[in-house]
Amino acid sequence: MSSKVGIIGVGMTKFGELWDRRYRDLIVDAGVDAIKDAGIEGNQIGGMYVGSMSPGLFAEQEHVSALVADYSGLAGIPATRVEAACASGGVALREAYLAVKSGEMDIVVAGGVEKMTDVPTGSAAVALMGAGDQEWEAFKGATFPSLYALMARRHMVEYGTTIEQISQVAVKSHDNASLNENAHYGFKVTLEQVMNSSMVADPLRILHCSGITDGAATVILASEEKAKELVDDPVWIKASALATDTIALHDRKSLSKTEATVLAARKAYKDAEIKPEDVDFAEVHDAFSIAEILAIEALDFCDFGEGGKLTQQGETALKGRIPINPSGGLKGKGHPVGATGIAQAIEAVLQIRGKAGDRQVKGAETGLIHNVGGSGATCVIHILSMEK
Amino acid sequence: MAVGIVGYGTYLPKYRIKAEEIARVWGKDPEAMKKGLGIYEKTVPNLDEDAATIAVEAARSALRHSGIKPADIGAIYVGSESHPYAVKPTATIVGAAIEATPELTAADLEFACKAGTAAIQCCMGLVEAGRIKYGLAIGSDTSQGMPGDVLEYTASAGGAAFIIGERNLIAQIKDTYSFTTDTPDFWRREGQEFPRHGARFTGEPAYFKHVINCSNKIMERNELKPKDFQYAVFHQPNGRFPVKAAKLLGFDQEQIKLGLLTPWIGNTYSGSTPLGLARILDEAKGGDLILATSYGSGAGSDSFIIEVTKENERRRNPTPLQCFIDRKEYVDYAIYAKLKGKIKGVVLEK
Amino acid sequence: MTKGLATHWRLMPQRYNLIGTHCKNCKSKFFPQRKICPKCRRTGSIEEFKFSGKGEIYSYTTVCAPPQGFEYQAPYVLAIVKMKEGPFITAQIVDCKPEEIEIGKKVETVFRKVIADGSSGIIRYGYKFKLRD
Structure with missing residues (x-):
């Protein structure tokens, strides 16, 4: 029950338009890589959690828990699908963490996968809008970019955040993604390009929005005893926190503060016994550039209203005070929704292992990963560290 | 007991297209078209407006004016030639949207441009028979004109709603009379997008024969002459027919000026005569006498002799039609074509 | 069905x-x-x-990349409206240009078609808002 939980293996596909691979291929490829990385055998795995937002609408496939176990050659093990919209991966990680933590299982797989490019863009938008309130947002013609645009507008009005500051988030994300061989959008963009890209939902433009991406990511979790026995460099999960908020954006207390993130962060910092300033880097849910500003404020890396300035001053860049999204984030790396939360964990593990290559954050010992569902109705946060 | 109008409401879409803009597209002389049809501009419904939404807006306005409880409405009849569904009533949409359901009867009517006045007659009958307390009669249309056809300069959108009852009347309907024949001057076959018409045949044997006969007969049987009326309104398929009809009947321009709307809003079809009547009621005083004669192709006319009561001066409509006439924004032919679903490949619901 | x-x-x-x-x-x-x-x-x-049905604009955007079923309405204004009675709702603001919209402007409901299931399916009507005169 009091066992620590460590990550002992990671694996992910390249993120992108992966025309030659099916839904089941993606997750199996990522899973095999993670098992190899951990140096274990399949028969050592006690259970599996798969985060996937909408395989039914994206790939016309439900019951993916059994499918993934089956195609991994592991039919027989307990497998569970986890869905929390774009936070499905992060919540799958948490469920796997709890399974180990409880003592029920010693070695557990947490995976995340989405195959988004097999449907037209309009259908993908409809599937994604399932993360909002179908009856009172989607029915009125709301899209996810438009919901984040409504938040951006309030943030700009309440705090004086500028479109330049919001755009700088995208510039930084692409800079980092250009150093990540797995990134879907591994090219650099200029501030001017971002600010002149085509309008999606005023004030958000296409380069403020994450795209439509295929991909899968898997991590292997183990109990303290097993982790020490199996690998030399486990990365420990110091805290796992999940919070919810109203499903519809219009019912929130504020459009410029993300309450679920505030709640989850508070618990995570308490459980990990650290302060925000102890975090060396963070992977946050920048599905839209404004979302990163909302996230870093709610995570208390700066005061509310200061997120734009912090970004503009370069403090969130790789060499800044608190590097945000060294992987390129959802914007640069890509956002295959179910895979995102797990991919964030993988980036944190690579950074903490010191294996992040050109995008390595100096002195990365403690990292925070922040995964959001919908317009903020679910937030799941994990704190990972090289120390137990 | 007297039957009449307890309250009324109107609605016009915000957008307008000018006659010269339509003429420009089809290479016609704009001045000749304006003069020939007596029309300057017409209303254009937004993409999300149809005969049902217009009917609802007019009905809600009528309820605000009348002050009656929606549950006291015993019948709703919606006259239109552009009901959004071929099968499934517009009247039930209106009933639900004004919270009058479920204890009432409802039906849609179609009689080209006179279905709105036919709805008034249906309500009058039920009220007079003592079967219902109030009836809601609506004429509402988002009419279509074939691209390039002369109808395209006039076919517009708008509607009016009247609450018919016996108490607290702003105007008493003293008499109604109809004149009906089988005259194929204008039609739209089932499943067809646009109506067709008999060009000059729509004049003398159609519009004028019915409007003149109907108006004359109702005046005769009530022993009234044109000079006895303060106001008259005749169906307005364009800006010229009603002016000519008035002259033939012996009415002067002053009597028809107030209710003549087509030059500025176009032909709102089932809404045409009802809107003209509403415009007159917005200003009429107690004791004023109004002659209203609609015309529907196919063909028939409904005439009404209406006496305004003092109540109309005490209880003026809070949203007079002029509010909608003044609220306007012009669109060019391209936007008009998009809003009306006339662009090939654009699947729009009319 | x-x-x-x-x-x-x-x-x-x-x-x-x-x-x-x-x-x-x-x-x-x-x-x-x-x-x-x-x-x-x-x-x-x-x-x-x-x-x-009366309220004021709390936040707004212009949707330029519409979802399925809203293609021909774009660009359209989508807003969160603070209703007089307190709650907030999401809805389109119609009959206006995006540049006419400001936070705090008074709005009221209108009855409109919201979305139709192609040209043969049902039409779903409902509230939208317009700027008050």
């Missing part, structure tokens, strides 16, 4: 006439309807409540 038909039908009172609910215990008002008052939970007492 057509998709979305019964879903829309059961929501008609809310979508046509803004029939929400309120808690008689704490006076909180809800739109869309809630059956449990988040403040009072089981001690609450929920009853229907009709909203006036």
